[in-house]
Every structure is written in C-alpha cells, then in structure tokens.
Amino acid sequence: MNPPRLLVLITVLSLSLVACKKHGEAPAEGAAPVVPASKPAAKPAPKSEGTKAAPMAAPEPLDLVKINTKIREHVEAFGKPPATLQELVDKKFLPSLPQAPPGRTLHYDAYKMRVELQ
Numbered sequence: 001m002n003p004p005r006l007l008v009l010i011t012v013l014s015l016s017l018v019a020c021k022k023h024g025e026a027p028a029e030g031a032a033p034v035v036p037a038s039k040p041a042a043k044p045a046p047k048s049e050g051t052k053a054a055p056m057a058a059p060e061p062l063d064l065v066k067i068n069t070k071i072r073e074h075v076e077a078f079g080k081p082p083a084t085l086q087e088l089v090d091k092k093f094l095p096s097l098p099q100a101p102p103g104r105t106l107h108y109d110a111y112k113m114r115v116e117l118q
Helices: 005-026 064-077 085-090
Strands: 107-108 114-117
Touching: 064 085, 064 114
Parallel strands: none
Antiparallel strands: 107 114
C-alpha cells in the first residue's frame, strides 16, 4: 500500500470511530436531551368574530355542613325533617340537588337528620 493511501485510510477510520463514539455518548449534565422531531402541534382553530364563548361557572363544591344546616332549618320551620333532599329544593332551602363526587354517593338519613358521603 502507498503511504499516502494508508494515511488517508487511517484518518478516515479514526474520524468515523470518533464520530460514532460521540453519537453514543450521553448528553452532558444539564444539557437537554435531543428528541427526534415529530409532527408540529396543531394550532387552535381561530374564534369566529360573531360568537363569544360564555365563561363556564365552576360547579359549587359539595358542602355537607350547609346541607345539614338547611335540614335543621327545615325542622325548625316545619317541625319535622324533610322526607327527601328534593323537598329542601322544592321548599327553597337549597337552590338545587347536591351532586356527590364521582365514585361516592350521598346518603340522607331522615331519622338522624343529616346527609353523609358514602
């Protein structure tokens, strides 16, 4: 082999080894990892000028103390506990029937005159 050819061959091999070694190394500490590019995120659809989205009111949190207080107020007003929670709504003690959190149920005990989560 010719010395210049040998020198070129050694140089190419050493550069390729160095390039492979750099590619397999972990990123330096504090450096962000390189993530392959994916599809660009879709832009949200523009809002039409004629319609405005009404702000959604957050549902009122379940307040057992308030409900139990309203049951006692019903007893003071009528001399007996309501037969159901709907009766509290019908007689305007509550604005609407309370909703239990997902996976739970409301239990109204007219004898104990209280509501509990189960």
